[in-house]
Amino acid sequence: MNVxxxxxxxxxxxxxxxxxxxxxxxxxxxxxGNPGMAAVATCVALDAADAQAVIDxxxxxxxxxxxxxxxxxxxxxxxxxxxxxxxKAFGPRRAAAQLEGSKGFTKDLCTAFAIPTxxxxxxxxxxxxxxxxxxxxxxxxxxxxxxxxxxxxVVAQSVAEAEAAVDQMRGGLFGAAGQSxxxxxxxxxxxxxxxxxxxxxxxxxxxxxxxxxxxxxxDTGPNTGGMGAYSPAPVMDEALTARVMAEIVEPALRGMAExxxxxxxxxxxxxxLTRDGPKLIEFNVRFGxxxxxxxxxRLQGDLLALMLACAEGRLAWERFAFSAQHALTVVLAAEGYxxxxxxxxxxxxxxxxxxxxxxxxxxxxxxxxxxxxxxDGGRVLNVTGLGSSxxxxxxxxxxxxxxxxxxxxxxxxxxxxxxxKGE
Numbered sequence: 001m002n003v004x005x006x007x008x009x010x011x012x013x014x015x016x017x018x019x020x021x022x023x024x025x026x027x028x029x030x031x032x033g034n035p036g037m038a039a040v041a042t043c044v045a046l047d048a049a050d051a052q053a054v055i056d057x058x059x060x061x062x063x064x065x066x067x068x069x070x071x072x073x074x075x076x077x078x079x080x081x082x083x084x085x086x087x088k089a090f091g092p093r094r095a096a097a098q099l100e101g102s103k104g105f106t107k108d109l110c111t112a113f114a115i116p117t118x119x120x121x122x123x124x125x126x127x128x129x130x131x132x133x134x135x136x137x138x139x140x141x142x143x144x145x146x147x148x149x150x151x152x153x154v155v156a157q158s159v160a161e162a163e164a165a166v167d168q169m170r171g172g173l174f175g176a177a178g179q180s181x182x183x184x185x186x187x188x189x190x191x192x193x194x195x196x197x198x199x200x201x202x203x204x205x206x207x208x209x210x211x212x213x214x215x216x217x218x219d220t221g222p223n224t225g226g227m228g229a230y231s232p233a234p235v236m237d238e239a240l241t242a243r244v245m246a247e248i249v250e251p252a253l254r255g256m257a258e259x260x261x262x263x264x265x266x267x268x269x270x271x272x273l274t275r276d277g278p279k280l281i282e283f284n285v286r287f288g289x290x291x292x293x294x295x296x297x298r299l300q301g302d303l304l305a306l307m308l309a310c311a312e313g314r315l316a317w318e319r320f321a322f323s324a325q326h327a328l329t330v331v332l333a334a335e336g337y338x339x340x341x342x343x344x345x346x347x348x349x350x351x352x353x354x355x356x357x358x359x360x361x362x363x364x365x366x367x368x369x370x371x372x373x374x375x376d377g378g379r380v381l382n383v384t385g386l387g388s389s390x391x392x393x394x395x396x397x398x399x400x401x402x403x404x405x406x407x408x409x410x411x412x413x414x415x416x417x418x419x420x421k422g423e
Contacts, residue, residue, distance in 0.1 A: 002026045002062050003304065005041065006048040006078075007069025008034045010331075010382040011289035013362040014296050015069060015303070016041050022304035029061065035373060036363030048073040051081035058087050065089070067307060071286050074265075075101035075147060090307040092285050095261040099252070099283040103182040104145050106283050113255035115248055117280040118272075120184030126170045129181055133162045139186040143282075144169050146177030150213075150225045151338070155186060187272040187279055190418075192233045193291045194241075194269045196249045197306060199315035200262035203253045205241050207298070207322060208233040209291035210419065215338055217414045224338045225379055228415030230328040230390060231294040235273060244271065244278050252283065264310050293362050293382045294327040328393040328416050329384040330401050332409045334365070337378035341365075345408025347373045347381070353403035358386040358396040375408055390419055 003025060005016055013036045020028055020040040031054075033043030046057055049072070058066065066082055068074055068091040077094035091097075098105040110117040122145070123129035133140055133156075142165040144152030152174050156162035162183075169178030195206040211229035215221040236244075248269055256263045268284035268291075287295075296303065301320030309318045334341035347366065350373065354361045362384070365377015381404070385397030394416050401411055 001064035002029070003065045003067060004029045004031060004054070004058060004061075004063045005033075005067045005069065006031055006054070006073060008032050008037075008364070009069065009289055010362045010364040010379065011287055011292040012069040013037050013364070014293045015067060015287070017362070018296050018299065018303040019067065022302050024302070024304050024308070027061075029063070031057075034363045035366050035368045036361070048078065049076065051078050054078065055081065055085045055087065058082070058085070063087065065304075065308060065311070067091075069286065071097070071100050071284065072147060074285055088308070088311045090311055091265040092263050093261075096256055096263040097285045098261075099256075099263070099267070100285040101147060102145055103143050103282060104180060107182060109252065109255055110280060113251045115251050115280055116277065118184040118187050120182055123181045123183065124179065126166050129166045129183060130163050132183055133159055133166070136183075136185065138162060141184045141186050142166060142169065143182040143184070144174045144178040145180035145182055146174070148174040148177045151223055152177055153223065187274055187281065189272045189274040190235055191281070192236060192271045192273060193229070193288050194236070194244055194249075194271055195287070195291070195295065196245065196267045196269070197310055197315055198253055198263050198265060198267050199310045199313045200257065200264045201253075201313065202316045203245065203249050203267070204315060205245055205249075206266065207231060207295040208236040208241070209288070209294055211288065211291055212412060212415055215412075217412050218417070222338055224333075226288070226290045227331045227333070227412045228329055229288075229291045229294045230326065230393065230416050230419065231291065231298060232322070232326070234390070234419050240273070240278065244269065248278060248280050264313075266310075290329045290331050290382055293360075293384050294329040297327050297360055297384060297386055298322045298325055325386050325388060326390040326393040327384055327386050328390060328397045329382050330397045330411050330415050331379050332381040332383065332401065332404070332406065332411045333379050334375045334377065335408055335410060341375070341378040342408060343374070343376050345375045345406065347375060347409070348405040349403055353383065353400040356396065356400055356403060358393070359400035360384040360386070361400065375406070380409060381406075390416055394420065
């Protein structure tokens, strides 16, 4: 079958690489894609926000399946429009995508179905929000209710910092996403990204990872979309995985079905492993970036077949496993990120880096100018190392980074530091 993959980031490049291996695949199209994806897919200029344009393209090119990479089209209801047109897709419908599109919706779900999470309250008035902050004290977490490209969360270490975050979000920093706020207690523990595949009735544990959201080494500085990740998460053993499924993922899937919003796709649970057990920080309704780049190289199975099974309600019978290898991904970003990145600098040496043992390169914010590859975004490249241990995976990833000639970029040199600090 012909497949259309929507998106242009490193996550989508990783997805494209694995979809292209499937014997079920006819032709793979990527919209808009990136220069790296062009090696395995036909890149097309198509706006995922224009549902009718996507449908028209699918009909002309006889697309049998659409894979939606980023969250915005899911929250906007693209899967609903595709379903009405008779086109299968991987990802939840609009109602189910509220799990990411509204943090307040998710908090209400947690209350209704006893999913462990931080105590929280929702506000549309800044003064009332500040009164609540003063009553709870700091540290405290201020979140924009809607989508904010992974940047709408402030973990405030003081009441003054939290109040400033309220003013910024209510003042339009994230547009409509910040007009409603969720303010919650700050959880203490180790953070984990946990992924489960879902077909509306069945949920199956997929993989775990840990990422680094802060731009600076030692997890300092402002939040980003992610500066690196590694998989599997060393803290996630079989017992803890079973507990997360039983206490968080399965109640969420059951609750969504009971509310008439069955969830199909990948459910990405951001977790905090506290003294009292795992607690939900937030749900996302798509694969993570850069976690996907570290997870998929370990997958033993047909990714396209798994995605189809989620869309067709038959996930329970699909077989897949993960290798015992470890993977670590380093993000290379353009100078100025996460503020205003500098675009247009030339990148060289990708072939040299990709030829190293256990190294995989995925592209994100890049573009072609003739034979030259240029930076064209904030997070520009991902370098993933595979190894028999996390230390080996990290060494290979940074060997790949060092083989790339890009003076206009930077990366953190300490990805994996928490997991490896005892080695």
